[in-house]
Amino acid sequence: MKFIIRAMCLTALLSFPSWAQQASLDRVAVIVDQGVILESEIESLVAEVKRNAQNEEQKLPSDRVLRTQSIERLILKSLQMQMAERMGIQVSDPQLEQTIGNIAQSQGVSVAQLRSELSKENISYDDYREDVREELIVGEVRRGNVRRRIYITPQEVESLVKLMDEQGADQAEYQLGHILLGLPSEPSEEDIDKARERAEKVLELLNDGSDFSRIAITSSSGSEALEGGDMGWLNINAMPTLFAEAVQGKSKGELIGPIRSGAGFHILKIKDTRGIEKVTVEEVKSRHILIKPSIILSEDKAKEMLVKFRQQIIDEEADFAALAKEHSDDPGSALKGGELGWADPNMYVPAFKEALANLEPGEFSKPIRSTHGWHLIQLEDRRFDDATEKRKEDKAYQLIFNRKFQEETETWLREMRDAAYIEVL
Template identity: 25%
Template sequence: MTIRKTLRTRKLTQRARQLSAGTMMTLCLGAGAALVPLTVQAQSFESTQRQPLDSVVAVVNDGVIMRSELNERIAEIEQQAAAQGGQLPPRSQLARQVLERMVMDEIQLQMASRANLSVDDTELNRQLRSIAESNGMSLDQFADAVEADGMSLASVREEVRREMLMRQVQQRQISQRVSVSDREVERFLEQQPSQQGQSFIEETRARHVLVELTPTRGEAQARSRAEQARQRLQQGEDFATVARELSDDRGSGMNGGDLGWVRPGQTVPAFEEAMNSLGPNQLSEPVRSQFGYHVIEVLERRRQDVTEESRREQVRQAIFQRRANEELEVWRREIREQAFVDIRL
């Protein structure tokens, strides 16, 4: 099974940005295309041979962008434009525009590296599966389609991983800069007509121990620490005691790891998926999310009428997302100005 490369690439890049919707723990990612408006091209690793003479076209802090990398990106954009019948600016102008996007990507990826952010294979595979499903395919069918288009699944995986890393950086930065007050939500609802009907959701009362990755604690050390926490809990130690000692979640750690009643969409997908698979009083294996490793315990579940609360949350997310989009552009300008960038076109 194959699909047209232009259609697949467009859907790929859109879905690569559409991570899960959440509360303040994550941005509302359903509008991911609005958050990162420029199209990202999946780079082909099939043709990695450089031109006999390569050169640096940009220095970005302590990193560089090579002319061969720029030329590969431009070639893919030209190929897509030709397939779609689109018009591109003159080559020199296009090169400057593409290079500027590559500079911004490099700045954000450097920020992700300094923060020791990572995307593990479980998260990446989940995202690739979502991309495949958006094209009406299984993951195997999607891999076949990618290869039929002359690309490799490895190159697509790497591009999606980069996008997810940049999204983590954006989430951390923008969520700290945007807030929505209760009064703003009330003001919006007062202007809307009343709605009929009820809405019910299932809530889960859970607690967890979070072990973060830090500049001094890598992937293996973080997982090992989470395993130690789980072993102590299995041996009968008090959950609250272990959480206060080991958890890096400052909010819940002081409460013995208690998260209270958690609703669908309030946690990141990896956490929610693991939590939903547990029965009451059941302990999870260490679960990897963008925040680190979690050891989760489900205490109980209940069904709640959230008709009015659901409306309020939808309004809050809509206001938050609009402001996040605006703040993202301000933040991008700020990090561009703060970075050392030497363009050598």
């Protein structure tokens, strides 16, 4: 529909030559399966990368290279957004506004101040909102498709728990730079030889003093290419197994590679290292009432119900447990009066977790929107625990999951890209 509207606008403008001379028309730049990428989208992403690079005082390659990398990122986003449409994944306006509110809060500003900062950067707030919405949708698509590709055996968890015990409290963390010279999903010997040669040339340039971030933006097929290949801080047990084995015993500033995997040839740079102090694990005891909007119950009405329940509970006119049993749409907790028991807050969806983080024991949240619906939450208690074997197993499982999720995401994206019809116009 977007393409049809653009075409109609073009026809109208061509009917009036003076307008056509003054207007800068948008155009379709890439066809991606059932969707398109517009020239304006490419220009916007290139401008964003340049703006971020300027803020970070980072050197950038030519505009042509930036355009190529931006097109690749937009192709992957388009494919994931098309999949989201087929899966029926949506993010409502209330959920979006709550997420933006949380982003502003994490930066220590109000939403109004965030809007003001965006305006100073010449970024439209409406465009920013849609970018956040798309990030949330893409996140749900990835989790839905990649999670089912991951299988973790009890033996893997047991082995990592043993390794963590041997390492003790001082587990190494690495800030890694990453360049991937990618391969197609079913590479020929010629594909492999060419990728290996390119990887060796890249490593030679880096050893001769070339800027890692600039080379990553220019050459990398990795998902973090436009960020200069920065993977951030990774626990040794959370990074891909190949990387973990390669970085052990290496020092800050060292280059590693090329390392061969199914995705291609990897080059790593250890930007920095640090130890991990012993961390206590927080657990929360909470309860909630969930109201799910539907065809007959609007978003506003669902929220209003919880506002009313909250006031009734505070005024001692109603009992939380009784309201949960009667009204909550969460069958698992409703029969228990909304009780969720003791749990690691990280197991909850982001909006729920953030609401708990802002509550003191005994306090009630205002109605908050998550992917499940509207919640009224009470934090009953909070405790810290780092001594149980169960906690060690949970931590080991999460580290393995994070590592495999990262590996499988790259594979899934590559397979989806290879299977798609793509035409750069």
